Amino acid sequence: MKILVINAGSSSLKYQLYNMTDESVLAKGLVERIGMDSSILTHKPTNKSEMTEVSEILEHTTAIRKVLHALTDKEHGVIDSIDEIDAVGHRVVHGGESFKESAVVTEEAKKEIRRLFDLAPLHNPPSMMGIKAAEVNMPSIPQVVVFDTAFHQTMPEKAYMYAIPRVLYSKYKVRRYGAHGTSHDYVSKEAAKFLDRPLEDLKIITCHIGNGASITAVQGGVSVDTSMGMTPLEGLMMGTRSGDLDPAIVPFVMNKEELTVNEVNSMLNKHSGLLAISGVSSDMREITEGMEKGDANSKLAFDMYTYRVRKYIGSYAAAMNGVDAIVFTAGVGENSTVLREQVLKELTFLGVEIDEALNAIRSGEPRRISTEQSKVEVLVIPTNEELVIARDTFRLVQ
Ligand SMILES: Nc1ncnc2c1ncn2[C@@H]1O[C@H](COP(=O)(O)OP(=O)(O)O)[C@@H](O)[C@H]1O
Ligand SMILES: CC(=O)OP(=O)(O)O
Numbered sequence: 001m002k003i004l005v006i007n008a009g010s011s012s013l014k015y016q017l018y019n020m021t022d023e024s025v026l027a028k029g030l031v032e033r034i035g036m037d038s039s040i041l042t043h044k045p046t047n048k049s050e051m052t053e054v055s056e057i058l059e060h061t062t063a064i065r066k067v068l069h070a071l072t073d074k075e076h077g078v079i080d081s082i083d084e085i086d087a088v089g090h091r092v093v094h095g096g097e098s099f100k101e102s103a104v105v106t107e108e109a110k111k112e113i114r115r116l117f118d119l120a121p122l123h124n125p126p127s128m129m130g131i132k133a134a135e136v137n138m139p140s141i142p143q144v145v146v147f148d149t150a151f152h153q154t155m156p157e158k159a160y161m162y163a164i165p166r167v168l169y170s171k172y173k174v175r176r177y178g179a180h181g182t183s184h185d186y187v188s189k190e191a192a193k194f195l196d197r198p199l200e201d202l203k204i205i206t207c208h209i210g211n212g213a214s215i216t217a218v219q220g221g222v223s224v225d226t227s228m229g230m231t232p233l234e235g236l237m238m239g240t241r242s243g244d245l246d247p248a249i250v251p252f253v254m255n256k257e258e259l260t261v262n263e264v265n266s267m268l269n270k271h272s273g274l275l276a277i278s279g280v281s282s283d284m285r286e287i288t289e290g291m292e293k294g295d296a297n298s299k300l301a302f303d304m305y306t307y308r309v310r311k312y313i314g315s316y317a318a319a320m321n322g323v324d325a326i327v328f329t330a331g332v333g334e335n336s337t338v339l340r341e342q343v344l345k346e347l348t349f350l351g352v353e354i355d356e357a358l359n360a361i362r363s364g365e366p367r368r369i370s371t372e373q374s375k376v377e378v379l380v381i382p383t384n385e386e387l388v389i390a391r392d393t394f395r396l397v398q
Protein backbone atom coordinates (compact mmCIF):
# COMPACT_ATOMS: atom_id res chain seq x y z
CA MET A 1 0.00 0.00 0.00
CA LYS A 2 1.26 3.50 -0.91
CA ILE A 3 0.32 6.49 1.22
CA LEU A 4 0.78 10.16 0.46
CA VAL A 5 1.29 12.34 3.56
CA ILE A 6 0.45 16.02 3.27
CA ASN A 7 1.29 18.85 5.66
CA ALA A 8 -0.36 21.98 4.29
CA GLY A 9 0.53 25.41 5.59
CA SER A 10 -0.94 28.72 4.49
CA SER A 11 1.66 29.23 1.76
CA SER A 12 3.41 25.87 1.67
CA LEU A 13 2.70 22.20 1.23
CA LYS A 14 5.07 19.46 2.32
CA TYR A 15 4.58 15.88 1.13
CA GLN A 16 6.02 12.39 1.45
CA LEU A 17 5.04 9.26 -0.42
CA TYR A 18 5.44 6.05 1.61
CA ASN A 19 5.52 2.45 0.59
CA MET A 20 3.93 0.87 3.66
CA THR A 21 5.25 -2.60 2.87
CA ASP A 22 8.56 -1.55 4.40
CA GLU A 23 7.68 2.01 5.50
CA SER A 24 10.20 3.38 3.01
CA VAL A 25 9.94 6.91 1.64
CA LEU A 26 9.64 6.82 -2.16
CA ALA A 27 9.78 10.59 -2.54
CA LYS A 28 9.33 13.76 -0.57
CA GLY A 29 9.14 17.42 -1.36
CA LEU A 30 7.81 20.84 -0.77
CA VAL A 31 5.82 23.52 -2.56
CA GLU A 32 6.68 26.98 -1.27
CA ARG A 33 5.28 30.46 -1.88
CA ILE A 34 1.79 29.25 -2.86
CA GLY A 35 -0.25 32.32 -3.83
CA MET A 36 2.82 34.51 -4.27
CA ASP A 37 4.72 35.19 -7.47
CA SER A 38 7.12 32.42 -8.53
CA SER A 39 6.14 29.44 -6.39
CA ILE A 40 8.78 26.73 -6.06
CA LEU A 41 8.29 22.97 -6.15
CA THR A 42 11.22 20.95 -4.85
CA HIS A 43 10.76 17.24 -5.47
CA LYS A 44 13.18 14.71 -3.98
CA PRO A 45 12.70 11.12 -5.15
CA THR A 46 14.66 8.62 -3.07
CA ASN A 47 16.53 6.87 -5.87
CA LYS A 48 16.44 9.48 -8.61
CA SER A 49 17.67 12.99 -9.21
CA GLU A 50 16.00 15.97 -7.57
CA MET A 51 13.73 18.33 -9.48
CA THR A 52 12.98 22.01 -8.92
CA GLU A 53 10.27 23.86 -10.77
CA VAL A 54 9.42 27.54 -10.50
CA SER A 55 5.95 28.51 -11.67
CA GLU A 56 2.86 30.42 -10.63
CA ILE A 57 0.85 28.32 -8.16
CA LEU A 58 -2.10 30.34 -6.95
CA GLU A 59 -3.71 27.85 -4.61
CA HIS A 60 -3.37 24.42 -3.01
CA THR A 61 -5.34 22.49 -5.66
CA THR A 62 -2.75 23.45 -8.26
CA ALA A 63 0.04 22.70 -5.78
CA ILE A 64 -1.20 19.12 -5.33
CA ARG A 65 -1.66 18.72 -9.08
CA LYS A 66 2.00 19.72 -9.52
CA VAL A 67 3.04 17.27 -6.81
CA LEU A 68 1.13 14.45 -8.53
CA HIS A 69 2.82 15.37 -11.84
CA ALA A 70 6.21 15.21 -10.14
CA LEU A 71 5.40 11.85 -8.53
CA THR A 72 4.42 10.37 -11.91
CA ASP A 73 7.03 12.21 -14.00
CA LYS A 74 8.98 10.05 -16.52
CA GLU A 75 12.37 11.20 -15.28
CA HIS A 76 11.87 12.12 -11.61
CA GLY A 77 8.71 10.17 -10.81
CA VAL A 78 8.42 7.17 -8.49
CA ILE A 79 5.04 5.76 -9.54
CA ASP A 80 3.49 5.14 -12.98
CA SER A 81 0.07 6.51 -12.19
CA ILE A 82 -1.86 8.32 -9.45
CA ASP A 83 -3.95 5.16 -9.09
CA GLU A 84 -1.04 3.58 -7.23
CA ILE A 85 -1.71 5.92 -4.28
CA ASP A 86 -4.05 4.08 -1.91
CA ALA A 87 -4.71 6.77 0.69
CA VAL A 88 -3.80 10.30 1.74
CA GLY A 89 -2.95 11.31 5.33
CA HIS A 90 -3.19 14.97 6.33
CA ARG A 91 -1.61 16.78 9.26
CA VAL A 92 -4.19 19.01 10.94
CA VAL A 93 -2.97 21.19 13.81
CA HIS A 94 -6.21 21.65 15.74
CA GLY A 95 -8.67 18.89 16.52
CA GLY A 96 -10.23 20.63 19.52
CA GLU A 97 -11.98 18.30 21.96
CA SER A 98 -13.74 16.48 19.14
CA PHE A 99 -10.79 14.51 17.85
CA LYS A 100 -9.02 12.43 20.46
CA GLU A 101 -7.47 10.37 17.68
CA SER A 102 -6.97 10.29 13.95
CA ALA A 103 -10.05 9.99 11.74
CA VAL A 104 -11.14 9.12 8.22
CA VAL A 105 -12.25 12.26 6.35
CA THR A 106 -16.05 12.33 6.03
CA GLU A 107 -18.44 15.24 5.48
CA GLU A 108 -19.01 15.18 9.24
CA ALA A 109 -15.27 15.37 10.00
CA LYS A 110 -14.78 18.25 7.58
CA LYS A 111 -17.66 20.12 9.18
CA GLU A 112 -16.01 19.70 12.57
CA ILE A 113 -12.59 20.87 11.30
CA ARG A 114 -14.31 23.90 9.78
CA ARG A 115 -16.08 24.58 13.08
CA LEU A 116 -12.63 24.66 14.68
CA PHE A 117 -11.50 27.50 12.36
CA ASP A 118 -12.68 29.79 15.11
CA LEU A 119 -10.20 28.30 17.61
CA ALA A 120 -7.35 27.93 15.12
CA PRO A 121 -7.76 30.64 12.47
CA LEU A 122 -4.10 30.50 11.48
CA HIS A 123 -3.79 26.73 11.33
CA ASN A 124 -6.96 24.89 10.33
CA PRO A 125 -7.90 26.83 7.18
CA PRO A 126 -4.69 25.80 5.35
CA SER A 127 -5.20 22.17 6.45
CA MET A 128 -8.70 22.30 5.00
CA MET A 129 -7.30 23.70 1.76
CA GLY A 130 -4.97 20.69 1.65
CA ILE A 131 -7.83 18.25 2.24
CA LYS A 132 -10.03 19.85 -0.42
CA ALA A 133 -7.17 20.01 -2.90
CA ALA A 134 -6.44 16.31 -2.39
CA GLU A 135 -10.12 15.45 -2.81
CA VAL A 136 -10.34 17.39 -6.07
CA ASN A 137 -7.24 15.72 -7.48
CA MET A 138 -7.84 12.24 -6.07
CA PRO A 139 -11.62 11.95 -5.60
CA SER A 140 -11.79 8.17 -5.14
CA ILE A 141 -8.94 7.84 -2.62
CA PRO A 142 -9.67 7.68 1.14
CA GLN A 143 -8.29 10.56 3.20
CA VAL A 144 -7.31 10.54 6.86
CA VAL A 145 -6.70 13.43 9.25
CA VAL A 146 -4.09 13.25 12.02
CA PHE A 147 -4.23 15.97 14.66
CA ASP A 148 -1.42 17.73 16.53
CA THR A 149 -3.74 18.14 19.51
CA ALA A 150 -4.95 14.52 19.81
CA PHE A 151 -2.09 13.21 21.97
CA HIS A 152 -2.70 15.98 24.53
CA GLN A 153 -6.35 15.12 25.09
CA THR A 154 -5.22 13.07 28.12
CA MET A 155 -4.20 16.21 30.06
CA PRO A 156 -6.02 16.61 33.37
CA GLU A 157 -8.39 19.54 33.88
CA LYS A 158 -5.94 21.31 36.19
CA ALA A 159 -3.45 21.44 33.32
CA TYR A 160 -5.76 22.45 30.51
CA MET A 161 -8.06 24.98 32.18
CA TYR A 162 -7.19 28.70 32.20
CA ALA A 163 -8.04 30.74 35.30
CA ILE A 164 -10.56 32.93 33.50
CA PRO A 165 -14.38 32.93 33.68
CA ARG A 166 -15.61 29.38 33.16
CA VAL A 167 -18.26 30.54 30.73
CA LEU A 168 -15.47 31.04 28.17
CA TYR A 169 -14.78 27.33 28.33
CA SER A 170 -18.42 26.25 28.23
CA LYS A 171 -19.31 28.67 25.44
CA TYR A 172 -16.19 28.70 23.29
CA LYS A 173 -14.02 25.81 24.54
CA VAL A 174 -11.24 28.17 25.51
CA ARG A 175 -8.64 25.83 27.10
CA ARG A 176 -5.15 24.43 26.51
CA TYR A 177 -4.94 21.98 23.60
CA GLY A 178 -1.21 21.85 22.86
CA ALA A 179 0.36 20.89 19.53
CA HIS A 180 3.12 18.75 17.97
CA GLY A 181 1.34 15.77 19.61
CA THR A 182 2.35 13.30 16.88
CA SER A 183 5.96 14.22 17.56
CA HIS A 184 5.78 14.12 21.38
CA ASP A 185 3.98 10.78 21.16
CA TYR A 186 6.49 9.32 18.71
CA VAL A 187 9.69 10.43 20.47
CA SER A 188 8.47 9.39 23.93
CA LYS A 189 7.75 5.88 22.61
CA GLU A 190 11.11 5.79 20.81
CA ALA A 191 12.82 6.93 24.03
CA ALA A 192 11.33 4.03 25.97
CA LYS A 193 12.47 1.63 23.24
CA PHE A 194 15.95 3.15 23.26
CA LEU A 195 16.19 2.85 27.04
CA ASP A 196 14.65 -0.62 26.90
CA ARG A 197 12.26 0.27 29.70
CA PRO A 198 8.46 0.10 29.84
CA LEU A 199 6.89 3.42 28.80
CA GLU A 200 4.32 2.99 31.60
CA ASP A 201 7.08 3.42 34.21
CA LEU A 202 8.68 6.53 32.73
CA LYS A 203 8.46 10.26 33.35
CA ILE A 204 9.71 11.89 30.17
CA ILE A 205 10.05 15.54 29.17
CA THR A 206 9.97 15.85 25.40
CA CYS A 207 11.36 19.05 23.88
CA HIS A 208 10.19 19.55 20.29
CA ILE A 209 12.28 22.52 19.27
CA GLY A 210 11.78 23.41 15.62
CA ASN A 211 10.50 26.54 13.99
CA GLY A 212 7.45 26.04 16.18
CA ALA A 213 8.49 24.69 19.58
CA SER A 214 6.77 22.99 22.49
CA ILE A 215 7.62 20.91 25.54
CA THR A 216 5.48 18.10 26.96
CA ALA A 217 5.41 16.22 30.24
CA VAL A 218 4.77 12.58 29.30
CA GLN A 219 3.97 10.37 32.27
CA GLY A 220 3.35 6.68 31.71
CA GLY A 221 3.08 7.30 27.98
CA VAL A 222 0.40 9.99 28.14
CA SER A 223 0.62 13.76 27.92
CA VAL A 224 -0.07 15.35 31.32
CA ASP A 225 0.93 18.91 30.43
CA THR A 226 2.28 20.80 27.45
CA SER A 227 3.55 24.31 26.80
CA MET A 228 1.41 25.30 23.81
CA GLY A 229 -2.03 26.57 24.69
CA MET A 230 -5.36 27.12 23.00
CA THR A 231 -3.21 27.94 19.97
CA PRO A 232 0.46 27.26 19.14
CA LEU A 233 1.43 30.71 20.40
CA GLU A 234 1.81 30.00 24.11
CA GLY A 235 4.88 28.63 25.86
CA LEU A 236 8.41 28.74 24.48
CA MET A 237 9.90 31.57 22.50
CA MET A 238 9.97 30.43 18.85
CA GLY A 239 11.32 31.50 15.47
CA THR A 240 8.71 34.21 14.94
CA ARG A 241 6.29 33.59 17.86
CA SER A 242 6.49 35.35 21.22
CA GLY A 243 5.48 32.44 23.45
CA ASP A 244 4.44 33.36 27.01
CA LEU A 245 3.89 37.00 27.82
CA ASP A 246 1.78 39.04 30.23
CA PRO A 247 -1.67 39.06 28.58
CA ALA A 248 -2.06 42.70 29.65
CA ILE A 249 0.57 43.61 27.05
CA VAL A 250 -1.91 42.80 24.26
CA PRO A 251 -4.57 45.44 25.03
CA PHE A 252 -1.81 47.87 26.04
CA VAL A 253 -0.04 47.61 22.69
CA MET A 254 -3.29 47.54 20.72
CA ASN A 255 -4.27 50.76 22.41
CA LYS A 256 -0.94 52.55 22.07
CA GLU A 257 -0.23 51.48 18.49
CA GLU A 258 -3.87 51.46 17.35
CA LEU A 259 -3.61 47.86 16.20
CA THR A 260 -6.49 45.69 15.06
CA VAL A 261 -7.03 42.11 16.29
CA ASN A 262 -5.48 40.77 13.08
CA GLU A 263 -2.49 43.06 13.36
CA VAL A 264 -1.72 42.13 16.95
CA ASN A 265 -2.15 38.44 16.09
CA SER A 266 0.26 38.84 13.23
CA MET A 267 2.73 40.72 15.46
CA LEU A 268 2.78 37.93 18.06
CA ASN A 269 2.82 35.03 15.59
CA LYS A 270 4.95 36.30 12.73
CA HIS A 271 7.04 39.24 13.93
CA SER A 272 8.17 38.19 17.39
CA GLY A 273 10.42 35.49 18.85
CA LEU A 274 14.02 35.03 17.67
CA LEU A 275 13.36 37.28 14.68
CA ALA A 276 12.20 40.24 16.78
CA ILE A 277 14.91 40.06 19.42
CA SER A 278 17.86 39.35 17.11
CA GLY A 279 16.70 41.59 14.28
CA VAL A 280 18.58 39.08 12.17
CA SER A 281 16.57 35.93 11.53
CA SER A 282 14.07 33.40 12.82
CA ASP A 283 16.51 30.62 11.95
CA MET A 284 18.56 29.25 14.83
CA ARG A 285 21.54 28.63 12.54
CA GLU A 286 21.80 32.33 11.75
CA ILE A 287 21.30 33.27 15.40
CA THR A 288 24.16 30.97 16.37
CA GLU A 289 26.34 32.43 13.63
CA GLY A 290 25.50 35.96 14.74
CA MET A 291 26.35 35.08 18.31
CA GLU A 292 29.69 33.59 17.29
CA LYS A 293 30.50 36.84 15.46
CA GLY A 294 29.82 38.78 18.64
CA ASP A 295 26.39 40.19 17.78
CA ALA A 296 24.78 41.18 21.09
CA ASN A 297 21.19 40.96 19.82
CA SER A 298 21.67 37.41 18.58
CA LYS A 299 23.21 36.51 21.93
CA LEU A 300 20.24 37.94 23.82
CA ALA A 301 17.80 36.08 21.53
CA PHE A 302 19.69 32.82 22.13
CA ASP A 303 19.86 33.37 25.90
CA MET A 304 16.15 34.16 26.18
CA TYR A 305 15.26 31.15 24.03
CA THR A 306 17.35 28.62 25.93
CA TYR A 307 16.41 30.08 29.34
CA ARG A 308 12.76 29.39 28.60
CA VAL A 309 13.44 25.82 27.51
CA ARG A 310 15.26 25.29 30.82
CA LYS A 311 12.45 26.83 32.86
CA TYR A 312 9.86 24.58 31.20
CA ILE A 313 11.97 21.49 31.85
CA GLY A 314 12.22 22.51 35.50
CA SER A 315 8.51 23.11 35.81
CA TYR A 316 7.58 19.80 34.18
CA ALA A 317 9.98 17.94 36.46
CA ALA A 318 8.00 19.55 39.29
CA ALA A 319 4.66 18.73 37.61
CA MET A 320 5.56 15.02 37.47
CA ASN A 321 7.51 15.04 40.73
CA GLY A 322 10.55 13.75 38.88
CA VAL A 323 11.96 13.04 35.47
CA ASP A 324 13.64 9.92 34.08
CA ALA A 325 14.47 11.21 30.64
CA ILE A 326 14.70 14.47 28.73
CA VAL A 327 14.34 14.15 24.95
CA PHE A 328 15.40 16.71 22.35
CA THR A 329 13.84 16.59 18.90
CA ALA A 330 12.93 18.60 15.73
CA GLY A 331 15.14 20.91 13.64
CA VAL A 332 16.82 22.80 16.47
CA GLY A 333 16.62 20.10 19.16
CA GLU A 334 18.18 17.46 16.92
CA ASN A 335 20.87 19.63 15.39
CA SER A 336 21.98 22.36 17.76
CA THR A 337 24.76 21.18 20.05
CA VAL A 338 25.09 24.65 21.58
CA LEU A 339 21.40 24.94 22.39
CA ARG A 340 21.37 21.59 24.20
CA GLU A 341 24.56 22.46 26.05
CA GLN A 342 23.25 25.83 27.20
CA VAL A 343 19.94 24.33 28.37
CA LEU A 344 21.44 21.33 30.15
CA LYS A 345 24.49 22.77 31.83
CA GLU A 346 22.35 24.45 34.49
CA LEU A 347 20.10 21.52 35.21
CA THR A 348 22.63 19.92 37.51
CA PHE A 349 20.22 20.37 40.44
CA LEU A 350 18.07 17.68 38.76
CA GLY A 351 21.09 15.40 38.51
CA VAL A 352 21.54 16.04 34.79
CA GLU A 353 25.10 15.47 33.63
CA ILE A 354 25.91 15.98 30.01
CA ASP A 355 28.69 14.27 28.07
CA GLU A 356 30.17 17.00 25.88
CA ALA A 357 31.66 14.62 23.35
CA LEU A 358 28.38 12.72 22.92
CA ASN A 359 26.48 16.01 22.66
CA ALA A 360 28.81 17.13 19.85
CA ILE A 361 28.12 14.06 17.70
CA ARG A 362 26.09 14.76 14.56
CA SER A 363 23.88 11.86 13.60
CA GLY A 364 20.40 11.08 12.35
CA GLU A 365 20.07 8.22 14.84
CA PRO A 366 18.55 8.18 18.33
CA ARG A 367 21.36 8.70 20.84
CA ARG A 368 22.22 9.36 24.47
CA ILE A 369 24.07 12.56 25.35
CA SER A 370 24.16 12.21 29.14
CA THR A 371 26.98 10.56 31.09
CA GLU A 372 26.79 7.12 32.73
CA GLN A 373 26.43 8.84 36.13
CA SER A 374 23.68 11.24 35.11
CA LYS A 375 20.52 10.73 37.20
CA VAL A 376 18.43 11.73 34.21
CA GLU A 377 18.85 10.18 30.77
CA VAL A 378 19.18 12.84 28.11
CA LEU A 379 18.44 11.67 24.58
CA VAL A 380 18.34 13.11 21.09
CA ILE A 381 15.63 11.33 19.09
CA PRO A 382 14.91 12.41 15.50
CA THR A 383 11.19 12.94 15.15
CA ASN A 384 9.13 11.58 12.29
CA GLU A 385 5.68 13.12 12.24
CA GLU A 386 5.11 12.01 8.64
CA LEU A 387 5.72 8.36 9.49
CA VAL A 388 3.18 8.52 12.35
CA ILE A 389 0.66 10.08 9.95
CA ALA A 390 1.35 7.37 7.35
CA ARG A 391 0.95 4.61 9.96
CA ASP A 392 -2.32 6.03 11.30
CA THR A 393 -3.63 6.43 7.76
CA PHE A 394 -2.65 2.86 6.93
CA ARG A 395 -4.37 1.54 10.06
CA LEU A 396 -7.58 3.49 9.44
CA VAL A 397 -8.07 2.67 5.77
CA GLN A 398 -7.28 -1.04 5.97
N1 LIG B 1 22.23 22.64 12.39
C1 LIG B 1 21.28 23.39 12.94
N2 LIG B 1 21.55 24.15 14.02
C2 LIG B 1 20.62 24.91 14.58
N3 LIG B 1 19.35 24.97 14.14
C3 LIG B 1 19.02 24.25 13.08
C4 LIG B 1 19.94 23.40 12.42
N4 LIG B 1 19.32 22.80 11.38
C5 LIG B 1 18.03 23.25 11.41
N5 LIG B 1 17.84 24.11 12.42
C6 LIG B 1 16.63 24.84 12.78
O1 LIG B 1 15.49 24.04 12.66
C7 LIG B 1 14.37 24.86 12.29
C8 LIG B 1 13.37 24.05 11.54
O2 LIG B 1 12.94 23.00 12.35
P1 LIG B 1 11.77 22.04 11.88
O3 LIG B 1 11.52 21.09 12.97
O4 LIG B 1 12.10 21.50 10.54
O5 LIG B 1 10.62 23.12 11.80
P2 LIG B 1 9.17 23.15 11.20
O6 LIG B 1 8.71 21.72 11.03
O7 LIG B 1 8.42 23.85 12.25
O8 LIG B 1 9.25 23.91 9.93
C9 LIG B 1 14.97 25.97 11.45
O9 LIG B 1 14.32 27.18 11.74
C10 LIG B 1 16.40 26.03 11.90
O10 LIG B 1 16.56 27.17 12.71
C1 LIG C 1 1.82 23.78 15.59
C2 LIG C 1 3.14 24.28 15.12
O1 LIG C 1 3.77 25.09 15.76
O2 LIG C 1 3.60 23.74 14.00
P1 LIG C 1 5.00 24.03 13.29
O3 LIG C 1 6.06 23.67 14.26
O4 LIG C 1 4.99 23.12 12.09
O5 LIG C 1 5.01 25.49 12.96
Ligand SMILES: [Mg+2]
Pocket residue numbers: 210211212
Ligand atom coordinates in the same frame (compact mmCIF):
# COMPACT_ATOMS: atom_id res chain seq x y z
MG1 LIG D 1 7.24 21.11 12.58
